[in-house]
Amino acid sequence: MLIVFSLSSLSCCYSLLSIVLFLSPLYRVASLSSLSCCFSLLSIVLFLSPLYRVASLSSLSCCFSLLSIVLLLSPLYRVVSLSSLSCCFSLLSIVLFLSPLYRVVTLSSLSCCYSLLSIVLFLSPLYRVASLSSLSCCFSLLSIVLLLSPLYRVVSLSSLSCCFSLLSIVLLLSPLYRVVSLSSLSCCFSLLSIVLFLSPLYRVVSLSSLSCCFSLLSNVLFLSPLSCFLSPLYRVVTLSSLSCCFSLLSIGFSLSLSSLSCCFSSLLCFSRSSSLTILIMFSLSSSSRSPQKGRTALHWAAGAGNEQALRLLLDHNNEVDVEDSFGMNPLLLAAWFGRLKILQILVASGAKLNCENKNGLGLLHCAAQRGHSRVLEFIMEDLVEDVLLDRVDNSGKTAFHLAAEHGQLEVVEFLIGMGCTHGLKDKDEHMALHLAAKHGHNEVLQKLVETGVDIDERNIDGLTPLHLSSDGGHYECVKLLLQACCNVNALTNKNMNALHYVAQHGFERETSLLLEAGVNTDTVDGQHTSPLHIAVLHNHTEVVRLLIDAECDLDISDHRLQTALHIAAEHGRQDIAEMILIAGVNLKLLDKQGKTSLEVAARGNHVILVDMIIKADRFYKWEKDNVISDDDSWLGKQLSFKQDHQVETQHLRSVTWRLATKDLSRGEWKSLAQHWGFTDAHIRSIEQQWTGTKSFKEHGHRMLLIWLHGVVIAGENPIKGLYEGLTGISRTDLAESIRQKANADTSSPKKCTAM
Template sequence: MKELIGMGVNIRAKNNAGRLALHWASGAGHEQAVRLLLEYEVSVDDKDMFGMNALLLSAWFGHLRILQLLVNSGAKINCEDKNGLNILHCAAQRGHVHVLEFIMEDLEDVPLDRIDKLDRTAFHLAAENGQLDALDFLIGSGCNHSIKDKEGNTALHLAAKNGHSSVLQRIVEIGLDLEEKNAEGLTALHVATEEGHLDCVQLLIQAGSKVNAQTQKQMNCLHYAALHGFDDIAHALIDAGISKDAANQQNASPIHIAVLHNFPSIVRLLIEAEINLDVTDNRQQTPLHIAAENSRQDIAEMILLEGVNLNLTDKQGKTSLDVAARGNHICLVDMIIKADRFYKWEQDNLRTGSDSWAVKPLTFKQDHGVETQHIRSVLWHLATKYLKHNDWKKLAHHWKFTDAHIRAIEQQWAGTKSYREHGHRMLLIWLHGVIMAAENPNKGLYEGLVGIGRRDLAGKIRPQHIQLSRAVVSLGEADHSIVFLHSSMGSMVLARATFIWNTTFGAFTKGV
């Protein structure tokens, strides 16, 4: 530096950020370089493009000796950057306690509670940046704890928002109001929940924060947990007794929000907490409506398995089935129809609970099981090769499908041959109900075909095969023998699926 100065360099030259050599030396903590520049009487108060001068940089980076040199050289101690940060703000948010001590003990006219352009004090900034030691120093110096910034946040809000649990604990200990709300009506618990800070949420709950407090949008903390998919926080809130059905301004409960944003874990948690699954939002849509509208199959399955009112309509008079059909969400349409038929069967048989189905665990999703592969293949051949245009509708009416069910299936349109796909879907929905009820699919298919006047197809099923299948069902065999129709060389032939029945008395095996 001395050599360059001797060569006549301009020691007051600035770079494209408006910084002098003094800025660099002060920020980097090079005491000898600062002393040399001060000997040549460089301006100590010049600011860069961000409004930072050498004094502010020394405070920001915690270089106490540099700061003292600059003060002794006449630097203005009440300088501020473009954001209104003074040396106290800079030192506090960076946690430089030794600099804070010098400022408060040796300098005059540096207000402890001076605010920046966001109306934040050094106390706010220490809390926001998790600087516990700086926070303790400011508390000990008698700072005002309850000042709010321009967004209405206290230091408690800022610590919670940024997940600084140790700082949050200290602020709680000094008695700051836990229910103080910011400009949006959020408490510190709302903020911690929205940002996903579980440790802060638990701390605030233990300190006595009201879990059911609502914001200006009438959202409680569970709404935010559902919105962002924070299932661990949702657990904590439910354990603390939060209202699970509370609605916001859109009248959306937490489960509406979780379904909309596709967070199955939150939905499962709320279901386990016995939330009302028929609650409606401002569009009078239930959670199932939203799942149907947005094709949330896994979530729809959870809801349907719990048993819901499928007759509820939204403001447009649409059921969840109508909404799924309108969106061409075929799998969801079929799931809802399966559920509707199962609910009716369950009601007719006065059976409820986990023992309501006799053969398989209940599901409404598409069947890909090996044990039904043969009969599903038969139904596909039947629908695509042998049933006439309106036969599937006749069968549907025979098997007590409703007009709404048929309309929903027909919503899918793929041309003049769409009836084949419609028939196939209807047959698979019917098969689901038969299996759930542990009934004989062959007998039901035979009687259905006879019932719609298709004896030509029904006659292909031999009575002895029906009797054999009935016998196996009566013995309690889950994978009972399925007598099924198959297409071969353009004609209908009869085949049997292999089945094995094991009992304590022996084994009986029948081949194809």
Template sequence: MADGESLLRSEQDFHDAAKGNNVIRMELLLKNGVNVNAKNSIDQTALHWAVGAGHEEAVKFLLDHNASVDDQDSFGMNALLLAAWFGHLRILRTLVNVGAKLSCENKNGLNLLHCAARRGHIKILEFIMEDLEDIWLDKPDNMQRTALHLAASYGNLEVVEFLIGSGCVHGLKDKEQNTPLHLSARSGHVEVLQKIVETAVDLDEKNWEGETALHLAAEEGHSNCVKVLLNGTCDVNAQTNKNMTALHYAACHGWVKVAELLIEADINVDAVNHQGKTSLEIAARGNHISLVDMIIKADRFYKWEKDHPNIDSESFVGMHVTFRQDRRPETQHIRSVIWRLATKYLKPNEWKKLAHFWKFTEAHIKAIEQQWAGAKSYKEHGHRMLLNWLPGVIISGENPIKELYEGLVGIGRRDLAESIRRKANADCSSPRKCAVM
């Protein structure tokens, strides 16, 4: 609340006394003729201030001196709505007992139930549902949002549980066609989301832009919410009105953890949006390097897996398939070999020849090249390409040094291939270095 400039000095003093619960001062000002219902420039009275501050003594004093209980301020808030908004149950009971209008709404269409749900005041809700009559549990506000929409949007788990237990409808839509599921996912309230998922709502319900809860959680980077929805068997490949998948959204913002979850759920990494762009192209344009590399690794792996249908995916040399950057001790030596190869020995464009030899697509190569740091960017490009190549070799059970040798011979660099093989043979005196060879 804010004071206005339309009050007389005595009226301003009266408002200040109500704010401070100074009943003696209020009584003196009333004896001197101050108007108990004087309003400031946004139509707030002393009762508004006393209720908002939770001053029971001041509220009772004002009511005893004929304060108008139903007066609304310029936002449509009256004393009853303020009591619900700020969670002052005893004051709310007092206002109800003196005959305050129960069907009131503010200018946004929020009623008592909406205010309490929005702010998470469970005791207020219990009182409303148990002691007041003719309460419409699913009444919408001006945005067509019910109390459940508001509680879900603001993460008020206890309120959500109470409303669901009271029999509210779980899947109603607001003006933007969002359900409470959409709003909890977008806001990242994972416990609320889990509770709503457990009510068996349609996880693939779409809003007016064709977005599911998964799209909204992915766009905002809420990986825990993405996990809940995926565990609930939502459609990972659902597309919006603009053909955006959840991975497109993750790629736009560089949400690596979200992308990892989606990729592990076997999302179609080749899906294109209405502009014909894949998630890889979007991630590359946004310079989200880690995400670009993750998508390339996943794309290459799933294509390899498709070409080898008779291989049990759970037996890939006993390792968990991951598309994150490899930092394992057992691959440290081969990663060192790769780094030296890319930064010291490969000439410009030779990394591309190797990429083509190993069946990287033009889209993969273009995405890697999107990162530009000057004339020697090819060294970084080559290093990233080799790091994206390595996991596929290891997962398929091949010898990385042997594959490197064949690749280099294939692009006409037998000299370099022989040099790497000789160095590898010399290093094999160390069992740790030979672990992946």
């Protein structure tokens, strides 16, 4: 037989089926509905079963003895008990390959899978009896099935250890378990079909056989559904079998909300079957609540828009105003989800119109927030006497506020047309205009501006709509408000203008809009912080560039007396620091601790920044002493204070490296620096870097590169400068050596000819 299924031979499969069918006496008796023969055969089977006899006598000790024998005779059980994984897999392989059904599943042979299903169906006497609606045989067979099940007996006796043992055996021998392990989707569906069709109760339900349904339910009460999709009750609902649905529910089947709520809730949302209505009536009464949200069937029906279920529940005296854990009743849910017809039914059934949830949201609030204009029209046109248009929730918001906050333009237009008050404020003193600007709802904002409300109105924190839209980076809203001539320099309670907010978030486009509108770039807030301070602190390079281009004041000090350059130096912002240095800043300003920006950079060990500030300081001194006219100024020219990586100066940088690391002794770099006009502050800042006992070599090299930067900018001869400097500190030997090498090197860009 295994070969047939391995080869997926459909014709041989059917031949084998015929043989198996006729070899079953019990099947033949069941087919003929011969009650006397059925009982005779059953009696034989019963008395031939020692386990049944033990169970009938309720002999617990013998039951355990028999079960122990069965278990100990099972090699697979022994392997599982010993936790021998390798042997377990070996035994499983044997069992699996001996199973034709498993082989079919493994080969994903769909045709043979269906053939095997047919075999299993026709081999089941109970299934045959159920199909033939033979009530007398059905009772007989059911009694046998119950008492012949050792697992059922174990469960009845509450023997936990035996239960686990038996379940372990069943699980490992299950082809369905193997399919799930292999993630074979097609075979999984096939096996699930097998499980469904193997259930007599399921078959009865599918065939809508009412008499057999009662018989099965009366005698097999232990068959409570283990999962949603294997549940006969679930199948009844999906097939809309009314008669069987009544049978199942009246016999005691009920829906467990704790375990099956998701499945049946989804059915409630999407199904319109009459069976589902019956299910709701019996299993989801007003006293049954979902554990998560405390909702009854009436809530689900209202939210899902199931009119049939709603009417049935209302006809059975369900409380129309029952609330869930959020204070939402069916009427509020209908308004929230836009179920107009449901709303009308509930109103006609006497639902309270002035209800509200725990947040104070009423009918208008729910419909307005969700944008259900048709529901609003019904409320305002038919229920206007009972519903207040400007009613507020716990936060002081009206329906108009919520519609503007959530961008519901159609609702906003409707409420304006109904005459709502435009300028009402909530507990935070937000008007609808503030909320639309805050959340970037440009079209709603445009509509509100057209109503003529004050666009510079302030909330509890002193923020105008321009502040809120700037803080959110809502470009179109900022643009609209500026075009409407709002006050671009309006200040909040913290003395901040809109530019502070865009600088904080780095919104470049919004910054440009505000600068074009003439915003004050030098406004300081309560901490005496300017927009430039904020942009530097948050490292928004492009915003800093825009502010510098707008000629903001670079020397404003905050509450710590720090300029923007102090902040850049403290946080190591090289790009921003260079922009500020190129723009021209006062390097002498001190913070509260008496530190210049140079000393702040040195304290933070920002070596590159230290060198940049010294370069800038020396450059501006040179420019002050040497630039006579604007034509000679470096303003607008390509100027940089960063490290030099130009190819043209590579040879000179090599000379300075050799000089600092090979030729100059400890302390000589300081003498050379003083000769070239480095201040004591410059030298201290360079010297603050510590890399070990030979740090002086690194210090000397940095000083020489800073000096070289100034020489290149001034257009002077660097070799000549080195010669004069070394001579000035009495190192004529080094000076002469450099001069000779420079004159001998024809590739040198500068020769020392004027000595």
